[in-house]
Amino acid sequence: MNAAQNIIEKFGGQTELAQLIGKGQSTIAHWAKTGLIPAKWRTHLLSLAEQKGIDLTSEDFDLLPDDFPNVNSNLPKATHYGDLPLNGITLSAAVVDGKRLLSERSLANAFGIKGGGAYWSRKKIDSTAILPEYLSAKYLKPFINSELEQRLNNAVEYISLSGVKSRGIEATVLSDICDVYITAKKFFDSKGMEVENLSSVADNAYGLLKSFAKVGIIALVDEATGYEKEREKNELQAFLKKFFAEEKGKLISLYPDDFFEAVFKMKGYSWKGINNGRKPQWIGHVINNVVYKRIAPMVLNVLREKNPVINKRGYRRSKHTQWIDAEYGHNKLKEHLTFVTLLAKASGYNWDVFLSLLDKSLPKFNNDGSQTLEIDFPSNK
Helix, strand or coil: CCHHHHHHHHCCCHHHHHHHHCCCHHHHHHHHHHCCCCHHHHHHHHHHHHHHCCCCCHHHHHCCHHHCCCCCCCCCECCEEEEEEECCEEEEEEEECCEEEEEHHHHHHHHCCCCCHHHHHHHHHCCCCCCCHHHCCHHHHHHCCHHHHHHHHCCEEEECCCCCEEEEEEHHHHHHHHHHHHHHHHHHHHCCCCCCCHHHHHHHHHHHHHHHHCCCHHHHHHHHHCCCCCCCCCHHHHHHHHHECCCCCCCCCCCCHHHHHHHHHHHCCCCCCCCCCCCCCHHHHHHHHHHHCCCCCCHHHHHHHHCCECCCCCCECCCHHHHECCCHHHHHHHHHHHHHHHHHHHCCCCHHHHHHHHHHHCCCECCCCCECCCCCCCCCC
């Protein structure tokens, strides 16, 4: 079986598919013979499959005959699957045994790289001895460290939801792969040397890196595959895109005095005595706890990526608030601060009572975007 035959069968055979797309059966028969479906038909067929509830993915179009497993295959099966759009490129994502994976074939397409005949000859002899096709060029070897090489060689073979063999790497490796291309391009540029296709591939890598760094690749894969059922698909991506600014903004005061006064009062300090001076370091930890860890998933993670610590003393080049969007982000922050300040007042400015109320009404989000709810169960007495 080949990729085209597999897709044709999903639609019920050559006659049925020909009728669906308004083409002669000879066209479908040609697809089945060559194993290839022209690129111009892919989007249309994916749309038809979605309308009719047919399990078809973008990866299905690029399958090879060897990708179809035998009946006795013991490979693990994917439990979730989804197409992950990044920077105008679609990656195939899957969850296998709890691991978030990205299809190696979709990565090769994303970087615009295909292994040549020599690559596939070596691959058939020993599939674990060489790096994936998108990193197999000899000029990239000096930029691939042993840790990355080991993780790439630990790629997972699995059976996709479509019932075909796939091979994927852990999603968190993507940033390191992008870094290989970006670092290689900088090196060769500094030497005044041109490497064929490196510039375009490095541009793709940089675009991918910027796209997923804003949210975190694990959260993106979870959304794309539906692994986190309680989270609406693309909801987190859409929120963070609106909440954060693309570039650092001007430093303006966003935290009202009422908020700081409430925090200092609950902590047993006088706000008046410090209002005109530098705030103590512990106030930053309080803000992380009651604001950035609770306003939405991944907000603190993204802030730390955009505004990293630059020395051992914990200094940053700018304030976190400078990376929050001036309209949507500022409004969301003000709403959150108003609510937190009201909770402080409702607690009688008691820190422990305040935290208890806060945990029930605005639970903290964990680093992976999940949330732990605090529930009061009725007493048995």
